[in-house]
Amino acid sequence: MIGGHQHLVLVGLMGVGKSTVARVLGERLGRRVVDTDAVIEATTGRTVRQIFAEDGEPAFRELETQVLLDALAEPEPVVVAAAGGVVLSERNRAALTDGRARVVWLVADTALLADRVRAGVHRPALDGDPAGTLRRMHEVREPLYREVADVVVGVDGRSVSDVVEAVLR
Numbered sequence: 001m002i003g004g005h006q007h008l009v010l011v012g013l014m015g016v017g018k019s020t021v022a023r024v025l026g027e028r029l030g031r032r033v034v035d036t037d038a039v040i041e042a043t044t045g046r047t048v049r050q051i052f053a054e055d056g057e058p059a060f061r062e063l064e065t066q067v068l069l070d071a072l073a074e075p076e077p078v079v080v081a082a083a084g085g086v087v088l089s090e091r092n093r094a095a096l097t098d099g100r101a102r103v104v105w106l107v108a109d110t111a112l113l114a115d116r117v118r119a120g121v122h123r124p125a126l127d128g129d130p131a132g133t134l135r136r137m138h139e140v141r142e143p144l145y146r147e148v149a150d151v152v153v154g155v156d157g158r159s160v161s162d163v164v165e166a167v168l169r
Contacts, residue, residue: 007077008167009096011145012106013137014084015117017155017163021106022081024164034071035081036064043067048083061089068092072100084137087144096148104167105149108156110134 008025010018019035026033037048040063044051051060064083071080072095080101086092096103114131146152153166 007101009080009082009101009103011082015113016106016108018081021163022079026079031079033079036067036083039067065089065092093148102150103148105145105152106155110138
């Protein structure tokens with residue numbers, strides 16, 4: 001159950017539905033939604049793809065960390081749709097597990113995710129072999145998601161409403 005004073009952070013691989021679920025949760029809970037990718041794009045005036053191409057992944061990851069830390073520092077509880085790689089940083093994992101947030105790991109079959117993200121233009125990490133890349137990402141990130149997650153919610157075969165209800169339980 002979500003504490004009234006806690007932020008709610010959704011983590012998981014790209015394409016799992018974090019942004020969509022966060023929007024619905026924000027409406028249900030009456031909370032502002034912080035989508036880390038959207039905030040980065042709005043503040044830099046560039047897409048995630050452009051940042052990766054022009055500045056490299058480390059620069060993007062630093063922006064990602066700052067947006068996450070800013071969201072977790074908000075005085076009012078927010079719902080955060082965190083970028084898929086947010087757990088790669090030890091600093092981010094420490095922030096996610098310090099008690100200010102309830103972290104929900106949304107998990108799905110990587111084949112389903114590959115189908116969902118094929119059309120995504122802002123996913124530079126998936127150029128070439130989306131299914132293989134997602135499988136490798138899952139292998140690397142799975143223990144990190146597990147480390148930060150208070151709850152794990154499977155999304156395979158579930159509607160957004162079902163996932164939201166599972167998150168709220």
